[in-house]
Amino acid sequence: xxxxxxxxxxxxxxxxxxxxxxxxxxxxxxxxxxxxxxxxxxxxxxxxxxxxxxxxxxxxxxxxxxxxxxxxxxxxxxxxxxxxxxxxxxxxxxxxxxxxxxxxxxxxxxxxxxxxxxxxxxxxxxxxxxxxxxxxxxxxxxxxxxxxxxxxxxxxxxxxxxxxxxxxxxxxxxxxx
Numbered sequence: 001x002x003x004x005x006x007x008x009x010x011x012x013x014x015x016x017x018x019x020x021x022x023x024x025x026x027x028x029x030x031x032x033x034x035x036x037x038x039x040x041x042x043x044x045x046x047x048x049x050x051x052x053x054x055x056x057x058x059x060x061x062x063x064x065x066x067x068x069x070x071x072x073x074x075x076x077x078x079x080x081x082x083x084x085x086x087x088x089x090x091x092x093x094x095x096x097x098x099x100x101x102x103x104x105x106x107x108x109x110x111x112x113x114x115x116x117x118x119x120x121x122x123x124x125x126x127x128x129x130x131x132x133x134x135x136x137x138x139x140x141x142x143x144x145x146x147x148x149x150x151x152x153x154x155x156x157x158x159x160x161x162x163x164x165x166x167x168x169x170x171x172x173x174x175x176x177x
Contacts, residue, residue: 003032003040004080004167010045012054022057029061035097036115038082038160041065048073067103069121069174079168081132081160089114112137113157120176123151130166133159 005026012022029043043061048070052060061075069075094114095104108116113135126148134141134149135157143149153175160166 001032001038001040001082003030003042004078004165006042006044006078008044010057012057014055022055023059027061029059029065031065031101033097033100035093035100037088038084040080041101042078042080044076044078046070046073046075065101067098067101067106067117068119069172071176072174074171074173077170077172078128079158079170081130081158081166081168083160083163083165108155111155111157113159116155116157118153118155119172120153120174121151121172122153122175123149123173124171125149125151126169128167128169130160130164131162132166132168133161135159 008023008025008027009021010023011019014020027042027044030040031043032040043065046060046069049072092114094107094111094116097115098104098107098117103117103119106117106119107114108118116135127143127145129145131142131144134143137155141149158168
């Protein structure tokens with residue numbers, strides 16, 4: 001898998017209160033695993049309940065990669081979905097794949113897709129490039145570049161049934177409180 005790198009420019013303020021760039025580099029909190037080949041998640045930023053300082057730079061996504069946003073917070077990420085391998089999907093263990101993100105309990109048992117899951121979050125997403133199918137309990141929703149989804153804590157899975165990579169931008173907002 002050729003994982004796309006995303007340049008992340010972070011602003012802040014200097015000691016005089018002037019706007020400056022505090023970081024300009026590729027985002028490096030990336031999760032790619034053998035249990036979900038063809039999919040790479042890149043965390044760009046996250047915020048929690050703690051107050052954020054706008055001076056200096058502290059990478060908010062340098063820790064372990066988890067599916068969920070922080071309590072009362074949000075996470076900003078891009079997911080690359082390469083075309084799905086139908087033969088691999090037939091025998092995959094979704095719980096094992098989601099365990100790599102601390103989310104094995106989010107997998108929906110006996111679902112129609114092994115990566116069907118549910119979270120306690122409201123997720124804003126947009127298809128940046130390509131197309132993808134959002135699978136719900138009984139419906140398939142075909143999405144293309146520019147389409148937006150507001151995922152409100154429902155069972156869902158993503159399946160790239162096409163021939164080209166799909167890139168989606170997500171903002172996951174915690175609703176567990």
